[in-house]
Every structure is written in structure tokens, then in C-alpha cells.
Amino acid sequence: MARVEYDYDESAETWPYFVITLLAVVLVPTTISYVSKIWSRSSSGRKAQVKKYATSFKASNHDQVSQLTGSKGSGNYFLFSDKTLVFLIVGWSLFLYVGYVIHTTELVADANVFDPWEILNIDSSATEKQIKSVYRKLSLKFHPDKLGSLSDEEKEDVETKFVLINKAYKALTDEITKENFLKYGHPDGPQSVTHGIALPKFLVDGKLASPVLVVIYISMIAIALPFVVAKWWDNVRSHTRHGLHIKTAAAFSSYIINNNPAKLINTETIIELISKAEELKSATNLSSEEIEELLLAQLNRVFFDSKKELQKLKVVSLVPKLINGLVDIAATFRNSELCVKAIEAQRYLIQAVNPTGCSDIEQLLQLPFVEKKEQVSKKIPVHTLGKLTTISDGEIADLVGIDKKNAAEVRSVASSIPVIKVLKAEFKIPGESVVTPQSNAHIVVKLLIKSPAQKGQAKVDDEKLEEKETFESLRDPFSIVQDQPVLACLPESPYFPVTVENSEYVNGWAVLLTVQRDGKLADSVDLLTRGSLSNLELSQKAYSDGEEVQVTTYKLKLNSPTPPTPGDYHFKLSFKSLSYLGSDLDIPLVMKVQEPPKVEDAGVYDIEDPEEDSIAGAMATLRGEKVKTADDDDDDSASDEEDLEIESDFTDINTDTEDEGEDK
Amino acid sequence: MAEEEPIIEDMPLQKISVFTPIIYVSIVIGALILFSIFYRRKRIAKLQVMKPFFPPDLPKEIYLQLKDQDPKPDEKVLKAALIRRGAEAIRRLLKLRENNQYITLLYQKGSIGDEFFDRFKLALKIQELEIQELVQEAETYKQGWAPTFMPVCQEVTLNEALRRRVNAIEDRKEQLAKEWELYQEIEASITN
The missing domain is CATH 1.10.287 (Helix Hairpins)
Structure with a gap:
């Protein structure tokens, strides 16, 4: 056996x-x-x-x-x-x-391995005739009868050799033996099988070996593995996909739900909300009141001794990530007010500017050497960076109350804070010439990132604003955006530490698309983080000529499809700088929804889901009317527009999150 | 690990006591019962430490206190308190229903944790129970009051929401004026 x-x-x-x-x-x-x-x-x-x-x-x-x-x-x-x-x-x-x-380690060949060709010393492709002749020769040579005067040992050797030769010959010629050989690798049938266990001997055979092995085994399976898995799972459960702690996310969401819409949100509100974040508490071991105090100190440019100052900056450096998470949650609630205020609060914290009472000169306070708002002279009517770059050094020194020798530096920083100028913005559906109903559109924006010092229009070739529709661009319309370099924070705020972790949240602009009719967000908040900064270095003349001007492309993907009924839909596209004051831009944008030129296509689109849009429509009219009667104080744009038409998928934005009673 | 070497050579008929299966079954069932007890306790404890979704319900407290007062207050007072309680319940329910879609979306996106979502679902359930309780309570005052009671509560809710906004205008104005440093000018224009 x-x-x-x-x-x-x-x-x-x-x-x-x-x-x-x-x-x-x-x-x-x-x-x-x-x-x-x-x-x-x-x-x-x-x-x-x-x-x-x-x-x-x-x-x-x-x-x-x-x-x-x-x-x-x-x-x-x-x-x-x-x-x-x-x-x-x-x-x-x-x-x-x-x-x-x-x-x-040399591989010790196993003596048990049976290779008939090797025994007979022939090629594995040898024919039967060759095998026979070789066998005959060998059997003559090793035949036990011919052993003559050999010692016993040698005799035995030769005998075994002879048996092997016989076996090998049979394995190659005899039917039964051949079958055995093919099946079990040995002409005699199944052989003893050895299974090697890939463990060194000392682990198994030594005195202490068995307990050691048991301990290792138990610690691996029963302790280490569950620990690693539990740790991973705990981390997954305790943080949201945006990397926010779930307690923080819960605090943000319940704030949004319980928020009294009549109350205005300002930077202090945001700071109070942010200071409840679990991340800040665990990073500093402070209570939320203390954290709030630190954040307010940052806002008011209050400095402490070096240890507390370090703590303050650590808290501040974590804020952009939290703001990003807050904006994501608020955007899901379509709450544009909170989004805007949160982004503004981030900028005020980064630049350490308290807007209360000085919102007219806030842009100047982000410049170096302008440490206190009292420094700024009220006599010179300059409030913006653009205006500041036009006046002389002497006037700058007078305006912000600094030494004249530093004025040039102030000017250079002011002119290197990037602002944007939109050249062209439109809704686009890949492969279509018009915006068709019920399709996935995106917004294409062609813009210049420029210095505030550059004035007037740049003569940009229309060619630079056009995009050729190639097969590649149809497949992935966003690749052109991704190919642009990442924006970096240009002049860094002297009061804010840009770290590896927060740099992605402080560079560039947040882009918000709001519906004009009710002021709610139409889609999630996106970031403009890629573009060309080379325009900042152009002279005024080069800028006006437009030859060397680099056009940046930005595309905003809309998650909800375009409305099912043709018509004009009004939006506001806002670019909110993530770290600078005075770099924002709002543009109105009209989505002209038209039936596609081809008739067959329209048929297909119509059939898609008529039921849903009729229900949605009915709901919307209901909501639209109700909201309007009770919501007049909230925004005037709603009362301006008497258009009560069903606005399809975008009407769900209309549901007033803030107003408790009006729906129904 | 190495002790699993059943000897199969000779199998003498072993006598098993009657208690063996009984003990076995009772151990298994006992373990399951223990598990379920602890599991439920843990779940209830978890629900108990769960933060309530809303701040304490004052109108409800007031109503219950009035109802339990020894010299019973006038029925009109109780009814008014019940309507207040109903108004608050409807406000909360509306708020929850309105936010239901957003919370679900947030949960699907992975932007909020399981715990918050559970709290939200629980609050929704509690609020629905509260409405049921209110209907029953209303019926005890007058048979057939419930169908008119709910619309009244709803009207109160809407009216209060509107009132809150109107009353907030002044605050908003002050706050905005402070932010824009226009306070003195506005004050001047009011006094004029």
C-alpha cells in the first residue's frame, strides 16, 4: 500500500x-x-x-x-x-x-524519483528500437550472472542497477507498467508520498517548539488578525468618505436641520460650528469652547505665547478640511447660504481678518505689513487690490500706513493675488449643438487667471476659446481640464500655515451653481484647482495684446440631468476663492433647453420617464406656490420672477430646507 | 490540534446517560438565551445613550404637567396646550420629512455615519408615534375632534413659522448693519 x-x-x-x-x-x-x-x-x-x-x-x-x-x-x-x-x-x-x-542550499535530489530515460541513459525521444538495443547492451553489462570477482557491496549495487534497468525498460515498453508509470510516476504503482511542511525543524521538534508554535499560531489567528481587521473597520466606520469624523458630520448635519432660517449665518456662527468638530478636540485635547476661543483669536489677530500660539495654528491648519466637509454636507442640503459663508469663514481664518466693521477694506488687510485695520487710512478711497496697484508707492504707504520702503513689496504681493476673468461660459452636452432636455450636461468655462493689476480686455483669439470635438474629447470631456497644472497657493498668508494635509483645500476656487429662482444650489460644490498661472507675470501690454495669454479651461459636471421641458433656466455661477479676499466672481448663466434637431431622438427622450416627471412636476407646482407665499422675506429673486412653470428636476432644489412649515 | 485521533479499531457500545442530550440541549439553548439577553440589553443601552435628534419638547412637557396637576385646570387650557403640543409635533415631522431625502442622499454618498442615520430614522418613527398619540389624546376630549384637530395644529405651525421670519427681520437688519458698519446711518434714518 x-x-x-x-x-x-x-x-x-x-x-x-x-x-x-x-x-x-x-x-x-x-x-x-x-x-x-x-x-x-x-x-x-x-x-x-x-x-x-x-x-x-x-x-x-x-x-x-x-x-x-x-x-x-x-x-x-x-x-x-x-x-x-x-x-x-x-x-x-x-x-x-x-x-x-x-x-x-543545494537541492537534494530525491532518490525516489524514477526516470527510466536517465537510467537507460537515452534521449526521451528515443524510439522503441533504440530502447531495445540500449537495454540489451546494458543488461548484458550488468547481468548478475556476469559478476565474477566483485565484492559483496559492489555486487549488491550492480544487482539493484540491473533491477532498475529492467524496470525502466518495462516502463517504456510493457503496457501495464507503462500505465503505472504514467499514473503514479513509478512502474511499481503508487509509492510512498511525502508532504513537506514549510516549517523549519526547530519550530516543530525542539523542546519548546510546540508551545512556541501554538503561541505564534494563536497570536496570529486569534489576536493579530482580528485586531487588524477591527482597527481597519473601526476607522472605516468612524470616518466618512470625505475623511470627516462621523461625530463631526453628525454635528454639521444636525446643525443644518435644526438651524433657524431666520437667523443670519456669519463667520462667528461657522467658527462655533467648526469648533465642535471631533478632529480638533482629539488633536488638541481642548474643549470646544477653548477651540472656539483660539479660532476667534486667529480671526482677530490675537497672538499668544509660543506654546499656545502653536496650538492655535494647529487648530487653524485643520480648519480647511473641516470646511470642505461642511460644504459637502451643506451642498447636499442645497443650502447655498451656508456654503458661501463657510468658504468665506475659511478665507477670513486663513488671512486672519475679522470682517465685522471693516468689510470694505478687508482686501487690504490680507497684504503684508498691514497688521491692524486702524492702519488703513479712510481718506484715500481705495478698497480693492486692483485699485491699489494703480496708485503710487507713496500713496500706498499712506493708504495702509506703512513705511514707504515696503510699499513696493505690498504692491507686488497685491498684484500676484490671482483673480479670474471669465471669457466664455456655456452649458454643453457632448456631441450636441444645443442643450437637449433630459441629458447630462456640463458647464464649460474659459477663463483667465490674472493679476489684479492687469486691466481691461485681453484680445484673446477665438481659436483659444474653441474646443475641437474629437473622438477622445467626446469620450472624456474632462481630460482637457485634468491636463492642466495644479494651482498652487501663490503669496501665502503670513498668518496661516499651509501644510501637506491642507494644501489641497486652500488652493483655487470653489465653484457654486445656484438657481436664480430660489437661490438654492443646483448641484454639489466643485473646486477649480487646475489652471495656468502664467498670466500673472505678463505686463499690462502683453496682457492686452492677448498673444501670450494662457486660457484656462474649467468644466463643471452637472449631476442632475437637464430639465425635460424646453425653455430658459437661469443660474448663477460663483467662483469663491478658497484663500484670498477679493478674488471672487459671480456670473449669470442661462440654460436654453431646446429639443434636439432630430425628431427621432426627441421621441426616445420623451418615452424615458414621463411618469416621474409628471409626478415631480405636480409636486413642484405644489411646493413652488406654497414656498412663495411664506418665504417672501428670504429672497427677493423668488418674488421677482412670476414664472411658476414646472421646472423639472431642478425644482427639487426648491424644497425649502430651512422653512419647516411651508411644505404641505 | 493534534489530539484528533479517533480510535476506530474497536468500538465498545458506550452507555450514554439520559442527561447527556438534555445537558447538551440546555447548554446550547442557555447560551443562545444569554446571548440574546445581552444583545438586547446592549442595544437598549445603545439607544438610551443615543443623543436625541431634537432639543427637549417643551410644549409636550407643559401639556403633560398640566394634565397631571392635582386641581385639574380648565379643559380649555388643556386643549390649548394640546394644540401647542400638536403644532410642535407637526413642525418636527415636517422638518424630518423634508430632510429625509437629503439625509438618505448623504448616507448613500457616505458623508454621514450609521449612527446619525439611525438617529434620524428613530426620530422619524418617534414623531409618527407622537402624532398617533396626539390623535388619541384629542379623541378623549371630544369624539371626532381628531379630523379637525390636525389641520388646526398645522395652521398654528405655519403661522408660527411665518411669525418667526417676520420677527427675525429686525435682528437680521441689525446684524447685517453691524457687519457693514452702517448701524449709525440706519439708526439715524429710523429716528428721522
């Missing part, structure tokens, strides 16, 4: 392979992610159009700011990578060692 036995890996043949595979499984992905992280960091540094504005101005908390920022935080950067790097080095050296072990 065949014997089955389990064998431990005594000669260390298999287990190094096992270990090396395990190592590779862990090491290769870690290394790839590590390298790509380093690469993306260095390349994003290259791609992002970072132009450092070496300003000689140092805010009172300059040391603490630079301690937290990414630029001086190279130590911080290494701290982050330290653990991974050590792990990788140790891992790879282990990998090399195991590789060396594998390389040096």
Missing part, C-alpha cells in the same frame, strides 16, 4: 520560499506606494507653479507658522517617512538574506 507521510522541512528546502513569498507580498506594495509617494511629492513640487514670494514681512507668529508649514517642515516630512523607511530597509535586507539562503 502507498504510504502517506508528513515531513518537516529539515533541510530548509521549502520554508525559505514560503518566507520569501510572504516578504514579497508585504514589501513590494509598500515599496511601490512609498516610491510613488516620494515621486509625486517631488513632481508635484515641480509641476505646481510655485513661485515663492520672498516677503520680508514677518508676522508676530512667524516662527510658529513656519514650524508647521510644509516648506520648513522637511524634518516633519522625514518623521513621517521614518517608520516606513526603516521597515522597508529591514524587510528588504531580510529578503536578501532569505534569497541568499535559498541560493546556497
Whole structure:
């Protein structure tokens, strides 16, 4: 009978392979992610159009700011990578060692392996005739009768050899033996089978071995595995997809639901709301009141001793991410007021400007050397950055109350704060010349990112504003946007630390599309984060000529389809800068929904879901009327427009989140 | 691990006590019962620590207190208190229903956690129960009052919502004026 036995890996043949595979499984992905992280960091540094504005101005908390920022935080950067790097080095050296072990251990050929061709010393393609002749020769040579004067040992050797030769010959010629050989790998039928266990012997056979193995086994299966899975799952459960802690998300949503619509939202409201965030509490171990106090101190440019100042800046540096999460939640509720106020609050915190009482000069307060609002002279009627760049250095010094030698620097910072100028904005449906009902549209905006110092129109070729519709662009209309470089924060606020974590939330503009009729958001809030900043360096003449002007393309994808009934729908497209004051832009936008030129298409669109839109329509008329009667104080645009027509999918925006009683 | 070596060579007929299956069954069932008890307790404890969705319901408290007062107040007072309670219940229910779609959307997007979603669903259930209770309560005062009671409550809710907005205008004006530093000018124009 065949014997089955389990064998431990005594000669260390298999287990190094096992270990090396395990190592590779862990090491290769870690290394790839590590390298790509380093690469993306260095390349994003290259791609992002970072132009450092070496300003000689140092805010009172300059040391603490630079301690937290990414630029001086190279130590911080290494701290982050330290653990991974050590792990990788140790891992790879282990990998090399195991590789060396594998390389040096010779494979001991198993004596049991039966290879008839080798025994007969012939080629595996040999014909039967050849086999026969070789067999005859060998059997003559090794025949036991011809052994003559050999020692016993040698005799035995030769005898076994002879038996083997016979077997090999039979395996290749005799039917039954051949079958056995093909089935079991041996002419005698099934042989004893050894299963190697890829464990070194000391783990199994030593005195302590068995307990050690049990302990390892239990700690792996019963402790380590559940721990890792639980930790991962806990993290998934405790954070939303936007990386917000679920408690924070809950606090934000319940604020929006319970918010009294009659109350105005301002920066203080937002700060109060943000300070409840779990992230800030766990990062600082402070109560929400203390956090609120710190944030208000940032707003009012109150500075503390270095330890508390550092804490304050740490809290402030976490705010952009929270604001981003708040805006996402508020946008789902179609609450445009809260979105706008939240983004504004972020800017005020970044620039450390309290708008109350000085909203007319807030743009000037973000400039270096302008530390207090009392510094700004009320006599010179300059409130905007654009106007500031037109006056002389002496006047600038008088205006913001600074030394004349610093005026040039103020001017250069003022003219490098990017503003946008929209050249063209339209609704577009890929592959269609008009905006058809019930289709997925996006907004194409052609704009210039320019300096406030550049005045008037730029003569931009119409060619630059046109997009050729190629097969590629039809497939992915957004690729052209993605190909543009990432915007970087130009002159950084002297009061705010831009870190690796928050930089994605402070660069660029937030884009909000609101419905004119009721002032609600039409879609989720998007970010304009890619574009060309090269225009900032153009002279006024070069800008007006328009030859070197770089046009930035921005596309806003609409998640809801266009209305089912043709007509004009009015929207407002707002660009809200994420970190600068005075870089915002609002443009009106009309969506002209028309039936497509082809008749057959219209048929298809009509059939799609007539039921739903009729119900939605009925609901909308109902809501539209009711809301109007009770909501007059909220916005005048609603009362201006007497158009009560059913506005399809966009009417669901009309449901007034803030008003409790009116619906129904 | 290595102890699983059943000896199958000779199998003497072993006598099993009658209690063995009984013990086995009772252990299994006992374990399941224990599990269910603890599980339920944990769930109830979890529900208890769950933050209520709304601030305390004052009109409801007032009504219950009035009802339990020893010299019973006039029926008109009780009815008025009940209408107040009904108005608040309808306000909350409307608010929840209105936000239902947004909360569901947020949950689908993964922007809010399970706990908040559960709290919202629970609040919706509680509010629906509250309405049922109100209808029953109304019926105890006068048979057939419920059909007219609910519309009255709704009207109160709407009226209050409108009132809140009208009354807020002054506050909003002040706040905006402060932000824009126009306060003195407005004050001047009012006094003129």
C-alpha cells in the first residue's frame, strides 16, 4: 500500500520560499506606494507653479507658522517617512538574506524519483528500437550472472542497477507498467508520498517548539488578525468618505436641520460650528469652547505665547478640511447660504481678518505689513487690490500706513493675488449643438487667471476659446481640464500655515451653481484647482495684446440631468476663492433647453420617464406656490420672477430646507 | 490540534446517560438565551445613550404637567396646550420629512455615519408615534375632534413659522448693519 507521510522541512528546502513569498507580498506594495509617494511629492513640487514670494514681512507668529508649514517642515516630512523607511530597509535586507539562503542550499535530489530515460541513459525521444538495443547492451553489462570477482557491496549495487534497468525498460515498453508509470510516476504503482511542511525543524521538534508554535499560531489567528481587521473597520466606520469624523458630520448635519432660517449665518456662527468638530478636540485635547476661543483669536489677530500660539495654528491648519466637509454636507442640503459663508469663514481664518466693521477694506488687510485695520487710512478711497496697484508707492504707504520702503513689496504681493476673468461660459452636452432636455450636461468655462493689476480686455483669439470635438474629447470631456497644472497657493498668508494635509483645500476656487429662482444650489460644490498661472507675470501690454495669454479651461459636471421641458433656466455661477479676499466672481448663466434637431431622438427622450416627471412636476407646482407665499422675506429673486412653470428636476432644489412649515 | 485521533479499531457500545442530550440541549439553548439577553440589553443601552435628534419638547412637557396637576385646570387650557403640543409635533415631522431625502442622499454618498442615520430614522418613527398619540389624546376630549384637530395644529405651525421670519427681520437688519458698519446711518434714518 502507498504510504502517506508528513515531513518537516529539515533541510530548509521549502520554508525559505514560503518566507520569501510572504516578504514579497508585504514589501513590494509598500515599496511601490512609498516610491510613488516620494515621486509625486517631488513632481508635484515641480509641476505646481510655485513661485515663492520672498516677503520680508514677518508676522508676530512667524516662527510658529513656519514650524508647521510644509516648506520648513522637511524634518516633519522625514518623521513621517521614518517608520516606513526603516521597515522597508529591514524587510528588504531580510529578503536578501532569505534569497541568499535559498541560493546556497543545494537541492537534494530525491532518490525516489524514477526516470527510466536517465537510467537507460537515452534521449526521451528515443524510439522503441533504440530502447531495445540500449537495454540489451546494458543488461548484458550488468547481468548478475556476469559478476565474477566483485565484492559483496559492489555486487549488491550492480544487482539493484540491473533491477532498475529492467524496470525502466518495462516502463517504456510493457503496457501495464507503462500505465503505472504514467499514473503514479513509478512502474511499481503508487509509492510512498511525502508532504513537506514549510516549517523549519526547530519550530516543530525542539523542546519548546510546540508551545512556541501554538503561541505564534494563536497570536496570529486569534489576536493579530482580528485586531487588524477591527482597527481597519473601526476607522472605516468612524470616518466618512470625505475623511470627516462621523461625530463631526453628525454635528454639521444636525446643525443644518435644526438651524433657524431666520437667523443670519456669519463667520462667528461657522467658527462655533467648526469648533465642535471631533478632529480638533482629539488633536488638541481642548474643549470646544477653548477651540472656539483660539479660532476667534486667529480671526482677530490675537497672538499668544509660543506654546499656545502653536496650538492655535494647529487648530487653524485643520480648519480647511473641516470646511470642505461642511460644504459637502451643506451642498447636499442645497443650502447655498451656508456654503458661501463657510468658504468665506475659511478665507477670513486663513488671512486672519475679522470682517465685522471693516468689510470694505478687508482686501487690504490680507497684504503684508498691514497688521491692524486702524492702519488703513479712510481718506484715500481705495478698497480693492486692483485699485491699489494703480496708485503710487507713496500713496500706498499712506493708504495702509506703512513705511514707504515696503510699499513696493505690498504692491507686488497685491498684484500676484490671482483673480479670474471669465471669457466664455456655456452649458454643453457632448456631441450636441444645443442643450437637449433630459441629458447630462456640463458647464464649460474659459477663463483667465490674472493679476489684479492687469486691466481691461485681453484680445484673446477665438481659436483659444474653441474646443475641437474629437473622438477622445467626446469620450472624456474632462481630460482637457485634468491636463492642466495644479494651482498652487501663490503669496501665502503670513498668518496661516499651509501644510501637506491642507494644501489641497486652500488652493483655487470653489465653484457654486445656484438657481436664480430660489437661490438654492443646483448641484454639489466643485473646486477649480487646475489652471495656468502664467498670466500673472505678463505686463499690462502683453496682457492686452492677448498673444501670450494662457486660457484656462474649467468644466463643471452637472449631476442632475437637464430639465425635460424646453425653455430658459437661469443660474448663477460663483467662483469663491478658497484663500484670498477679493478674488471672487459671480456670473449669470442661462440654460436654453431646446429639443434636439432630430425628431427621432426627441421621441426616445420623451418615452424615458414621463411618469416621474409628471409626478415631480405636480409636486413642484405644489411646493413652488406654497414656498412663495411664506418665504417672501428670504429672497427677493423668488418674488421677482412670476414664472411658476414646472421646472423639472431642478425644482427639487426648491424644497425649502430651512422653512419647516411651508411644505404641505 | 493534534489530539484528533479517533480510535476506530474497536468500538465498545458506550452507555450514554439520559442527561447527556438534555445537558447538551440546555447548554446550547442557555447560551443562545444569554446571548440574546445581552444583545438586547446592549442595544437598549445603545439607544438610551443615543443623543436625541431634537432639543427637549417643551410644549409636550407643559401639556403633560398640566394634565397631571392635582386641581385639574380648565379643559380649555388643556386643549390649548394640546394644540401647542400638536403644532410642535407637526413642525418636527415636517422638518424630518423634508430632510429625509437629503439625509438618505448623504448616507448613500457616505458623508454621514450609521449612527446619525439611525438617529434620524428613530426620530422619524418617534414623531409618527407622537402624532398617533396626539390623535388619541384629542379623541378623549371630544369624539371626532381628531379630523379637525390636525389641520388646526398645522395652521398654528405655519403661522408660527411665518411669525418667526417676520420677527427675525429686525435682528437680521441689525446684524447685517453691524457687519457693514452702517448701524449709525440706519439708526439715524429710523429716528428721522
